[in-house]
Amino acid sequence: MITPLVVPAVLLASPADLPLPNDATVEVGQLPAGTLAAAQTPPVVVVPLPPVVPFVDPAQAANQVPAAPAAEGDLDDFGADSVQVDKDPLEGFNRAMFGVYRAMDKVLWRPLAMGYKTVVPKPVRSGARNALSNLTEPYIFVNFLLQGKPGKAAETFARFVINSTLGIGGLIDVAKTKDFKLPHRPNGFGATLALHGVKAGPYLFVPFVGPTTFRDVLGDTADGSFLPLVVGKPFSTWKYQIVTGVVDGLDMRAEADAELRTLFADAIDPYATLRAVYLQNRAAEIEEVRGRHRAKKVDAAPELDEPLDDPAGSPKASDTPPSPPSDAPELQDPMKDPATN
Template identity: 45%
Template sequence: MAGLISVLLLASAPAYSDGIPPSEIASSNDALAAPMLSDQAVPDRPVSIVNTEILVIVPAPDAAVALVLLPATPIEATPLAATSHLAPDEMTTPVQQVEPMQPAAAASPEAGVIVVTGQIRTPGDPLQNINVESYAIAQAIDAAVVAPTADAYEKAVPEPIRNGLRNFANNLHEPAVFVNFLLQLKPGKAAETAGRFIINSTIGVVGLFDIARRKPINLPQRKNGFADTLGCYGVKPGAFLFLPIVGATSVRDLIGGGLDGFLLPHFAGKPFNQLAFTVPTGVARELDKRVEFDEDLEKVQNSDDPYVAAREYYLQKRQAQIDGLCGKKDMDADDQE
């Protein structure tokens, strides 16, 4: 709507004088509407338009739309005689000049200005206002708690131990990866995932060491989940969400992640379904991810619009992961997260 200015005259009570019937006023108004298009003589009785309001629609600097309602000054309009074949200096009836309206921004609150503004929503983000607030809260918590804790975790815990905890968490997710490769009709990758899980759970000491990816075995780690399976079968991400604790996600990824989390605890049993296990391992996993993606997060936070940058980064990354899993483009196994 940039550059568009529309003016609507809403005449609430047109007044007429000299006892002219409404029918004649209507015909006079019709003649006023197009004086330059007819040779027919027009009645020379003046018509006053009063109690008129002007609605101005102007673009706001931030792409919002401002609606401004202004009381208009009564305008005396004098009908013209037929002028379609007359030069300007031969007009028989003078025309009253009306000054153009000044921009609505010049109106003051004392003049009875009503301004309505709004923010254009982004497709795919219908909850943008809520998400922006949630993102701001999350960033405040991250700056006050999460980032300092992750920094302390990185400095206090040696890298080999952090790698071991990461391998352990990844190994716990391998059963879900196996199931989803089967659902995606990829038995070869499902067999590789099963082999990784068996090797790392035994020789790799319950997954603390990723022996399966080393030579001569060479079974790379691949990320997969129910959200990826839904994406491979054409399910769109749905509304973008930024939730406390969870962070950036979508309706599809939230549902798929819930199914992933349901699989291991309910099929493996203790201790995987007990809070004493799930809470500390979950905290360690999130701190490790915070350390791993710290550089990307810093780029997002330093952008012109951090929320939009975070949203686009997440959605593009997830689409690239699904495209790689579904064979729409090549992707290294280790680049899927």
């Protein structure tokens, strides 16, 4: 959202045009002979001007809702996850890469993703998605330990064992059912770095990777290298990396198609819109891992019938007695004088 800035006009007056007070005196020091006649210019007196108060439209002021003060404890202890979309030092590079992505997505990536969604049956796509998600549980388990959350780590380990056995290698997400109640909890090394005070760094957009930050580039690299380094083959082979990367990328693009179309439909600046949405959602994910639940997605703000009414302090409509009917004529024009009717 672009907030218009109203700059009040300031009238500047020349010092020679400013009247002197009646009792103002000017002391003239000793001047050399012959120079007093040349000093005919009146002395400059600096008169402090009163502060300029900008004009505020009462109608606009009535419609503005004052921002709620930040509650104690809501601020980021580590200063790592504040959403500052105005600080984008690599914006030129990012916008160029975003343009490349939009062009490739239009002619190649989206058609392939929608074709994948059309040709491959939904149970097969869901099974592949569950199996790839199940392979992320080992490094999620390790990150919960690094974050000092042994309870969440134990739940993640139990989820991995249940889905790997009862879920046939993770093809079926059995752990999230009501019998076990172990949902998937996204986590990674990027969140671990955030909880330990590492700042996000500049925003970055890379084709086939999407929006990210320098911290998450490091975190995603560490997460993706966990199974190849710990287990080895087949996770370390380039064939496995390419196949799983393509399948996961096509599935994610197909599932996000409706959201992306809605996001870019009415966006004046699609790049800035995607950047703001990503940074806000990423900050919410960090807070979710941290356990504060501070930044949550809000679908729509409640509509206020009267902008000047306090929703917390106003009585309910049912508690307020009905006002008696008034005999005063209804004013059609608010600027019209009732006495002239």
